[in-house]
Amino acid sequence: MNKVLMKGNEAIGEAAIRAGCLNYFAYPITPQSEVAEYLSKRMPEVGGVFLQGESEVAVSYMIFGAAACGERVFTTSSSPGISLMSEGISYIVGAECPAVFVNIMRGGPGLGGILPSQADYLQATKGIGHGDCRLLVMAPASVQEAVEMVMMAFPLAEKYRNPVIILGDGLIGQMMEPVVFPDHLKSAPSNKDDWATSGMETRKSNKRNLVKSLYLDPEALNAHNLKLKAKYDRMKEEEIRYVTYNTEGDYSVLIVSYGTMSRVCRSALESLKTQGLEVALVRPQTLFPFPEKAVFDAASKESCRHVLSVEMSMGQMVEDIERSVQGKRPVSWYGKCGGEVPTPEEVMDAVKDLMRT
Amino acid sequence: MAKTFLKPKCLSDQETHYCPGCTHGIIHRLVAEAIDALGIAGRTVGIAPVGCAVICYNYFTFDFQEAAHGRAPAMATGIKRVRPDLMVFTYQGDGDLASIGMGEIVHAANRGEKFTTVFVNNAVYGMTGGQMAPTTMPDQKTTTTPFGRRVEEVGMPVRMAELLATLSTPGYISRQAVLAPKYVLRAKKAIRKAFQYQMENRCFSFVEVISTCPTNWGMTPTEAIDWAQKTMLPYYPLGDLKTPEPVKEG
Ligand SMILES: Cc1ncc(C[n+]2csc(CCOP(=O)(O)OP(=O)(O)O)c2C)c(N)n1
Numbered sequence: 383m384n385k386v387l388m389k390g391n392e393a394i395g396e397a398a399i400r401a402g403c404l405n406y407f408a409y410p411i412t413p414q415s416e417v418a419e420y421l422s423k424r425m426p427e428v429g430g431v432f433l434q435g436e437s438e439v440a441v442s443y444m445i446f447g448a449a450a451c452g453e454r455v456f457t458t459s460s461s462p463g464i465s466l467m468s469e470g471i472s473y474i475v476g477a478e479c480p481a482v483f484v485n486i487m488r489g490g491p492g493l494g495g496i497l498p499s500q501a502d503y504l505q506a507t508k509g510i511g512h513g514d515c516r517l518l519v520m521a522p523a524s525v526q527e528a529v530e531m532v533m534m535a536f537p538l539a540e541k542y543r544n545p546v547i548i549l550g551d552g553l554i555g556q557m558m559e560p561v562v563f564p565d566h567l568k569s570a571p572s573n574k575d576d577w578a579t580s581g582m583e584t585r586k587s588n589k590r591n592l593v594k595s596l597y598l599d600p601e602a603l604n605a606h607n608l609k610l611k612a613k614y615d616r617m618k619e620e621e622i623r624y625v626t627y628n629t630e631g632d633y634s635v636l637i638v639s640y641g642t643m644s645r646v647c648r649s650a651l652e653s654l655k656t657q658g659l660e661v662a663l664v665r666p667q668t669l670f671p672f673p674e675k676a677v678f679d680a681a682s683k684e685s686c687r688h689v690l691s692v693e694m695s696m697g698q699m700v701e702d703i704e705r706s707v708q709g710k711r712p713v714s715w716y717g718k719c720g721g722e723v724p725t726p727e728e729v730m731d732a733v734k735d736l737m738r739t
Numbered sequence: 740m741a742k743t744f745l746k747p748k749c750l751s752d753q754e755t756h757y758c759p760g761c762t763h764g765i766i767h768r769l770v771a772e773a774i775d776a777l778g779i780a781g782r783t784v785g786i787a788p789v790g791c792a793v794i795c796y797n798y799f800t801f802d803f804q805e806a807a808h809g810r811a812p813a814m815a816t817g818i819k820r821v822r823p824d825l826m827v828f829t830y831q832g833d834g835d836l837a838s839i840g841m842g843e844i845v846h847a848a849n850r851g852e853k854f855t856t857v858f859v860n861n862a863v864y865g866m867t868g869g870q871m872a873p874t875t876m877p878d879q880k881t882t883t884t885p886f887g888r889r890v891e892e893v894g895m896p897v898r899m900a901e902l903l904a905t906l907s908t909p910g911y912i913s914r915q916a917v918l919a920p921k922y923v924l925r926a927k928k929a930i931r932k933a934f935q936y937q938m939e940n941r942c943f944s945f946v947e948v949i950s951t952c953p954t955n956w957g958m959t960p961t962e963a964i965d966w967a968q969k970t971m972l973p974y975y976p977l978g979d980l981k982t983p984e985p986v987k988e989g
C-alpha cells in the first residue's frame with residue numbers, strides 16, 4: 383500500500399473510485415469543488431461517469447436515477463448545496479436506494495461563508511429530508527479517515543439500501559495529508575436484482591422492478607415507515623463508531639468533539655495533561671447513530687464533573703450529548719462558527735473556566 | 740373470429756384510475772405500442788411524474804421509477820449516463836415539466852441526453868384539482884384563475900416544444916395531439932420516432948401531446964375535445980419542430 387500526499391477533496395474523489403464507484407454527479411460549490419475538478423479528469427481515465435449537473439436539485443435526482451438502476455453512485459457538495467439536495471435525499475430514502483453523499487460543510491445560515499464549519503450537524507442527523515428520513519452520518523477527523531469512510535460508505539449504503547452521508551468540515555477537504563487507500567476496504571457492489579430497475583433483460587427475469595416512494599394506503603405507508611425505522615434501529619445496533627482518549631484514569635472534564643475540531647481538542651488535552659489537568663475526549667465517528675453509551679459511560683466516571691461539547695457550530699451536538707448523559711452531568715458548549723477553528727489554547731481556556739465553576 | 744384490436748403486450752390488464760374521457764390512457768397506449776413495436780420492453784425504464792400519471796407504472800409491465808415533481812429528466816439523465824444501454828422515457832404533465840421541472844427538462848434537452856420525454860399538455864394541474872399551469876390558455880378559468888388567466892399578470896402560456904426547439908443541441912422535438920383518430924395516428928408515429936432516435940443513440944427526443952382534462956375543465960369529454968381543438972390547437976401548432984436530420988435546402 384503506497385502512501386501518497388493528497389488534498390482531502392481529491393482523496394475523497396479517489397477513494398470513491400478505489401471503492402468501486404465509477405459514477406459521480408455534482409454541482410460546484412466552495413470548499414469542495416476540487417472533488418469535481420479531480421473527477422472530471424479521473425473518471426474518464428477509469429471509464430467512469432462524470433457529469434456536472436445544472437443544480438444540486440437535479441444532481442440529487444441524477445443520483446437517484448442511477449442508484450435506482452443498482453449502480454454505485456455518489457456526489458459531493460457543501461452546506462447550501464446539501465439543502466437543495468434534501469428533497470432528492472428524502473425520495474432516495476423513501477425508495478430505499480443506496481447512495482453516498484459528502485458534505486464538506488461551510489458556515490451558514492444562508493450563504494454564510496466559505497470557511498470550515500460544522501453547522502450542518504442537526505441537518506445531517508435529524509433533518510436531512512422531509513418524512514421519517516435518516517441517513518447514516520460519518521464524520522472523519524483526517525484525510526485518511528475521510529478516505530476510509532468514503533470506501534466504507536458504499537457497502538454500508540447497500541447493506542441498508544439507504545444513503546450514507548460523510549460530514550466533513552472545510553478543513554478535511556482543504557488539508558493535504560499523506561493517505562493510503564486500504565485494499566481491504568475495496569468491495570464489490572452487492573447484487574441488486576431483486577429491486578433495482580436495471581432492465582428485465584439485464585436480470586434475465588420477467589418480473590419487473592419498481593422503485594417508488596408513494597404509498598397512498600395509510601396502512602401500507604405505516605408499514606413502510608416501520609421497515610425504515612427497523613433499518614435505523616439496526617444502524618444503532620451495528621454501526622456506532624467512536625474513539626476515546628484519556629478515559630482510563632480520572633478526569634474532571636469530558637470533551638465530546640468530532641471532525642477537525644476533535645484534533646484541536648486532543649492537542650488541548652495533551653497540553654492540559656502537562657499542567658496536571660486531566661481531561662478525557664470522546665470523538666464520535668458516526669453522528670447518526672450517535673455513540674450514546676460511550677458518552678454516557680465516559681461522563682459517568684466518578685471524577686467527571688462536566689461535559690463539554692466543542693464544535694464549530696452554536697452547540698448543535700449538545701442535545702445529543704445531553705440525551706446520552708441523561709442528566710448525570712451538566713453539559714456545556716464551546717465553539718466558534720464563523721469559519722475560524724478554535725485554537726488549542728482557546729479550548730484549554732474553556733476547559734479551565736469549567737473547572738473553576 | 741380473429742381479433743383485430745389487441746392490447747399492447749407491455750400494457751397490463753389493470754383498469755386505469757383516470758377519469759372518463761381523460762386522454763392519459765390513449766397516450767399510455769401509444770407509448771406501449773412504440774415499445775412493443777421496437778421490442779425493447781426488456782431494457783426499458785419508464786419514469787413516472789408527479790401528477791395524475793403518478794401511478795402509470797401500474798399500467799406498464801416493465802421497470803419503472805417514480806420521480807419527484809418535475810425531476811424526471813434529472814433521473815433519466817442519471818440512468819442514461821450510467822446505463823446507456825437502457826431505453827429510458829419520462830412521462831410528464833405540464834405542471835411537472837413546464838413549471839416546477841422547467842430547469843431539469845431544458846438542461847437535459849440541452850445536454851442532448853439520449854432519452855425520450857412524453858409531455859402531456861392538458862392546460863391545467865389535473866391531480867391537485869385544476870389549478871393554473873404554465874400552459875393554461877389566456878382567459879381560461881381554473882381553480883386559481885377564477886376570472887380567467889390574466890396574461891398581463893401571469894404571462895402567456897409557455898410553448899414548451901418551441902422553447903426546446905430553440906436549443907442549438909440537436910434533438911427531436913414534436914408536438915402532437917390525441918383529439919381525433921387522425922391526430923392519434925400521427926402522435927403514434929411521432930412517439931415511435933422518438934424512441935427510434937433514442938435506440939439509435941441519436942439525440943434527446945420530446946413529444947408534446949395536446950390532451951384534455953374534462954374533469955377540471957368542467958366539460959364533457961366531447962366538449963373538452965372541441966374546446967382543445969378550437970382553443971389550444973391554434974396556439975399550439977402540431978408537427979415536428981425539429982429533427983436531428985440535416986436540414987434540406989430549398
Ligand atoms: C414538490 C411538490 N410540490 C407540489 C406537489 C403537488 N402536486 C402534485 S401533482 C401537481 C400538479 C400536476 O399537474 P400536471 O403536471 O399538469 O399533471 P396532470 O395531473 O395534469 O396530469 C402538484 C402541484 C408535489 N407533489 N410536490
Ligand code: SF4
Nearest residue numbers: 757758761791865952
Ligand atoms: S383529473 Fe384530468 S388529467 Fe387527471 S385523470 Fe382526470 S381527466 Fe385526466
